[in-house]
Amino acid sequence: MKNEKTTEDIALGIRRRVFEHAMRNNGGYLSQACSAAEQLAWLYNEELNLGAPTLPMIPKPFEGVPHADNPNYHTGAGYNGPFEADLDRLFIAPAHYALVAYATLIEVGRMAPEGLEMFNKDGSSVEMIGAEHSPGMEVHNGTLGIGLSTAAGLAWGRQKRGETGKTWVYMSDGEVQEGQTWEAIQCCAHHKIDSVKAIMDVNRQQCDGAMDSVMEVGDIRAKMEQFGAVVAECDAHDLNAMRDAARTPHAGKPLIILAHSNPFHAMPILEERFPRLHYVRFKSEEERARMNTSIADALGVDPIDYEGAH
Amino acid sequence: MAEMVSRPYERAFEKHALANPDVLCLSADLTSSCEIDKFRDNHPDQFLSLGMAEQNMMSFAGGLGLAGYRPFIHTFGVFCYRRPYDQLMASIAYPRRKVRIMGFLPGITTPGGMTHQAIEDISVMRSMPNMTILETGDATEVESICEAADSIDGPVYCRVLRGSMPRLFDTPIVVGQMREISMGDDVLIVTAGITTEEAMRATKALEGAGVSVRHLHLNTIKPFDAATMLDHINSVKGGVVTLENHVTEGGIGSLMAEIMADNGVGKKLKRLGLNDTYAHGGSRAYLMRYYGLDALALTQGIEELMGEKLGITEQDLSEARVDAVHSLAKAEGL
Numbered sequence: 001m002k003n004e005k006t007t008e009d010i011a012l013g014i015r016r017r018v019f020e021h022a023m024r025n026n027g028g029y030l031s032q033a034c035s036a037a038e039q040l041a042w043l044y045n046e047e048l049n050l051g052a053p054t055l056p057m058i059p060k061p062f063e064g065v066p067h068a069d070n071p072n073y074h075t076g077a078g079y080n081g082p083f084e085a086d087l088d089r090l091f092i093a094p095a096h097y098a099l100v101a102y103a104t105l106i107e108v109g110r111m112a113p114e115g116l117e118m119f120n121k122d123g124s125s126v127e128m129i130g131a132e133h134s135p136g137m138e139v140h141n142g143t144l145g146i147g148l149s150t151a152a153g154l155a156w157g158r159q160k161r162g163e164t165g166k167t168w169v170y171m172s173d174g175e176v177q178e179g180q181t182w183e184a185i186q187c188c189a190h191h192k193i194d195s196v197k198a199i200m201d202v203n204r205q206q207c208d209g210a211m212d213s214v215m216e217v218g219d220i221r222a223k224m225e226q227f228g229a230v231v232a233e234c235d236a237h238d239l240n241a242m243r244d245a246a247r248t249p250h251a252g253k254p255l256i257i258l259a260h261s262n263p264f265h266a267m268p269i270l271e272e273r274f275p276r277l278h279y280v281r282f283k284s285e286e287e288r289a290r291m292n293t294s295i296a297d298a299l300g301v302d303p304i305d306y307e308g309a310h
Numbered sequence: 311m312a313e314m315v316s317r318p319y320e321r322a323f324e325k326h327a328l329a330n331p332d333v334l335c336l337s338a339d340l341t342s343s344c345e346i347d348k349f350r351d352n353h354p355d356q357f358l359s360l361g362m363a364e365q366n367m368m369s370f371a372g373g374l375g376l377a378g379y380r381p382f383i384h385t386f387g388v389f390c391y392r393r394p395y396d397q398l399m400a401s402i403a404y405p406r407r408k409v410r411i412m413g414f415l416p417g418i419t420t421p422g423g424m425t426h427q428a429i430e431d432i433s434v435m436r437s438m439p440n441m442t443i444l445e446t447g448d449a450t451e452v453e454s455i456c457e458a459a460d461s462i463d464g465p466v467y468c469r470v471l472r473g474s475m476p477r478l479f480d481t482p483i484v485v486g487q488m489r490e491i492s493m494g495d496d497v498l499i500v501t502a503g504i505t506t507e508e509a510m511r512a513t514k515a516l517e518g519a520g521v522s523v524r525h526l527h528l529n530t531i532k533p534f535d536a537a538t539m540l541d542h543i544n545s546v547k548g549g550v551v552t553l554e555n556h557v558t559e560g561g562i563g564s565l566m567a568e569i570m571a572d573n574g575v576g577k578k579l580k581r582l583g584l585n586d587t588y589a590h591g592g593s594r595a596y597l598m599r600y601y602g603l604d605a606l607a608l609t610q611g612i613e614e615l616m617g618e619k620l621g622i623t624e625q626d627l628s629e630a631r632v633d634a635v636h637s638l639a640k641a642e643g644l
């Protein structure tokens with residue numbers, strides 16, 4: 001699909017949509033839009049080689065889980081286009097970034113804006129924690145730390161079949177606390193799975209607050225290199241740096257881009273909530289109103305009219 | 311309406327931990343989600359942050375047990391046993407460490423979908439030698455869960471409710487003792503956790519339709535007092551229905567099937583719960599309806615068991631509020 005908007009515009013659009021959603025619902029995964037918007041915008045608008053969506057622009061309701069009695073079951077991967085040998089695949093490993101990922105699908109024309117209205121509604125497939133039947137998802141990743149391993153297996157299989165498409169993983173830095181992440185890197189290196197590419201949102205935040213206060217992870221780059229990855233780093237809000245990072249040669253090894261992000265980028269007022277940014281729920285009507293005015297101004301939109309919402 | 315209580319675990323844990331210096335509070339990056347954030351802030355010496363690394367946390371807790379501490383592990387139920395199953399077995403269950411595993415958001419009480427819903431935890435823990443299993447069904451049980459768990463000479467897994475919840479009982483958990491909520495003699499209903507409140511609502515409607523209900527609530531799932539349960543099974547003319555916030559395999563439905571088969575009881579058993587399926591994300595009320603875990607599903611199950619229509623409608627059930635049942639429960643000295 002050709003890109004009709006600039007990646008900058010898409011990133012702004014993502015933030016605006018997530019902001020509107022969070023205002024109307026009195027909170028949400030707002031900080032993830034700050035940190036991740038450029039990364040997801042860049043993946044979808046520039047880097048990923050995807051075909052046209054194969055699923056309806058307005059998501060279908062939930063149609064059941066995988067089961068022998070549910071023969072028509074399918075995942076939400078069709079929003080990323082068909083599976084073809086030369087096309088790329090993407091896993092959103094931290095499934096709680098789903099809201100940001102759905103906003104991205106809308107901005108790049110892969111899902112209708114109505115899709116976001118269905119977010120976290122009973123009976124909807126547009127789930128809060130992205131499920132594999134949710135738009136743009138191919139596997140369940142809500143249990144953090146399994147995404148890179150799944151991608152490695154898929155990539156190895158694709159390499160063996162001679163497929164040229166890449167397998168991308170969008171990761172969060174919290175995942176480096178899980179042992180499985182390291183097992184996955186070691187495995188990619190051992191089996192020379194270099195069609196795996198990952199970009200990690202290094203926002204230094206997790207549920208409990210700043211990662212350093214919860215469980216220090218030290219020098220992620222050095223550790224990943226020791227485990228056998230090629231690591232590139234960039235400012236997560238500098239698209240040129242991101243593009244350069246993606247060009248890092250990594251023959252025989254997986255590439256992991258550490259995108260150092262600001263968890264309140266483009267919404268500076270969120271800094272007030274530091275270090276509790278993981279899920280921003282407004283503490284009072286006063287705070288909600290103040291954030292509404294400030295963030296709307298920062299994003300260049302009118303404040304959201306959330307009266308009548310909940 | 312039954313009294314609603316907000317965040318009973320937060321206070322109960324603090325009280326218990328302060329009275330027991332060998333109790334430690336462990337968290338895996340879900341500190342406020344498990345209502346221990348104030349404890350972390352106020353009692354940092356008794357709190358250990360272990361990050362999002364559950365496998366290490368389980369074996370680490372086993373090590374703390376070796377050092378004579380009684381760690382309380384806090385995370386969502388699923389993260390207690392799915393990934394760190396091996397560590398749970400080798401470091402905690404086998405050597406009978408006094409580790410108290412507090413699993414929050416049991417079953418479909420979370421909108422997080424498959425990866426967040428502990429729907430087979432009881433089954434897993436029941437098949438694990440040395441593991442004790444407790445489940446909370448109201449505020450009073452959550453208030454007494456820490457003491458109950460900490461009285462166990464070995465590891466214990468608890469299904470813990472969080473946030474706002476009704477108070478259905480006025481006596482604390484007595485480990486091993488089931489609660490007799492109503493003592494009729496047509497059908498036996500066995501529930502645990504959040505399904506007890508549903509059964510209390512259904513009971514009122516069922517009694518109105520002329521069915522005499524015996525309703526038991528379980529807070530101790532393992533070990534189990536089979537002899538007392540057998541007496542109850544034998545005391546009803548009809549069959550047994552179980553309703554659980556869990557898959558129908560390996561939980562309390564299976565437990566009843568085992569007791570009935572072990573003792574050659576020739577009665578029908580209807581097991582209600584998640585019927586060999588994963589759930590998906592949604593609100594608790596929606597999921598309880600969608601997957602047949604609510605009062606309506608229970609009355610329908612009883613109709614099937616009895617082979618007759620009772621004509622109970624949703625309207626009857628919404629009118630059957632828990633307060634009436636609560637006073638009945640009081641009258642019976644629960």
Ligand SMILES: Cc1ncc(C[n+]2csc(CCOP(=O)(O)OP(=O)(O)O)c2C)c(N)n1
Binds near residue numbers: 143
């Ligand atoms: C295995 C596992 N343990 C715990 C959780 C609960 N959980 C959800 S997000 C999260 C950590 C968030 O950190 P990060 O992934 O860096 O995301 P961010 O806070 O930056 O959004 C945790 C502990 C989980 N989803 N999976």
